[in-house]
Amino acid sequence: MNLAPWQQRIYQQAADALDQARLPHALLFAGPARLGKRQVAEKLARRALCLERGMGEEACGQCRSCQLFDSRRQWTRSNDKGELSEMPETRPDGELVHPFGYSAHPDVQFIGQSWNEKVSPPKMRGEIVIEQIRQMSEKLALTSQYGVHQVALLDPADAINHAAANALLKTLEEPQPGRFIWLISAHPARLPATIRSRTQKLEFRLPAQAEALQWLIAQGHSQSDAENALAIARGHPGLADQWLGNGVLALRTEVAEALQNLRRDVSAISTLAQQWVADENAAQRLSFAADIALQAASKADAERIKKLAHWFDEANQCRNLLRTPIRADLAVLALLQNWHALWRS
Ligand SMILES: [Zn+2]
Incomplete structure (x- = not known):
């Protein structure tokens, strides 16, 4: 997975910390939507869990862990009756639901907005609820399947409701070695200050104009389209790319x-x-x-x-x-x- 330069800088900083065993157990990936927070978090998780990589190397892509990490369930989910329903692309407030699917890796948990199974077809709730955080914490308390690390990704973390936030806070207060809890949020201010203060923030900002432009052109857009789109998107390359594409x-x-x-x-x-x-x-x-x-x-x-x-x-x-x-x-x-x-x- 190739990262954009502004993503790569943040990734490298965190990856170095990981390799030197000084990565804090709780991170907050914060910054505007569509700048690639989730991609960076996932690449970091893949690296943290790889069984074969050497010091300072990227995830190998070959080992059992890498393979499981890459083979996730996409887009659809099944209910108790085995019926498939499609993941909605946007949540009620218009934010994107991550198109990254569900974890097939025993040591990775992707926690997002929950599904209400009581209605048919199941509907997505706007929230992350306490039951999800309890399950997450129970799993984190167990030994990791592959003995390397365990990672829990909460995205969008700001969808967490009050009760779930309290439960999360307890887990954050009792860090365990080898367990990572990473929060991803385009609206970090919506998270309780008590939670924010227990995480280290990785801040995603809009890149410099020249870098954004170069990246857009590398995505296959013409110089003039890229300039035009970037101006309208107020310097946001991810948004400009999306707008040009659709x-x-x-x-x-x-x-x-x-x-x-x-x-x-x-x-x-x-x-x-x-x-x-x-x-x-x-x-x-x-x-x-x-x-x-x-x-x-x-x-x-x-x-x-x-x-x-x-x-x-x-x-x-x-x-x-x-x-x-x-x-x-x-x-x-x-x-x-x-x-x-x-x-x-
Ligand atoms: Zn690997």
Whole structure:
């Protein structure tokens, strides 16, 4: 697995500490979503568990441990009746659910949001619950199957609920040699301070522009696409890469053009409002619209800046309304009308 340069730096630092037996037992991989926290944690876990590697070497990829680590269950899970259900890609707040599947390795535990088996088909809960932490701790208390290390990965760690957090705290307070508990979070501030203070933070930050650009080009994007996407993603290479890959960038251009036209011409405003909420891209459109308002504010006079700031808030509120029973097209129509009015005055 090739890491991006900003991932490699963090990985190497932790890997060196691991090899010198000075890696703390609890780490917090913190930083914006899609910067590769999980990839780094997994590569580190694979290294920690490998049975054959020499000092300072990467995981061998051949031994029983490496093979088990790599052969995990993907995407689907079965319930008691053996029925398969697909992992959802996003959780209720829009964060990505990691697409990394479930551990087949006896010394690795991947702990994420739990499934509610009482409903059919099973549904994902938004939380990590106490039962999961209890199971994790019980397993960590046992001897590791391969006698090297045991790793428990909690992702997204901030999904932990209150009771589970208390249970986790107890486990963190009693570190055992050879046992690692790694928390992964794009929102570390949501974790209780008591938990944060018992972990060492590995902080993922947006890389320098040149590095991000070079990486995007290495992913196969053209220089101009990469520059454009990176600017729109505010320097976030992971997001830019995703947007280039799935056509989201074209969506932004569409939103920008529609808003530009709407400054003068309202003839298509009702159709536009309906179009904006007609598919699964509604939230992304409104997010881009808010972003475009911010951009416009950077070139506006003081009076209009105030209005644009207000409209920015409105657009974000409108995005939240999408999840409620309120008629979204009407809310968007009002938003678009306000946009037009804003440029008339
Ligand atoms: Zn190995």
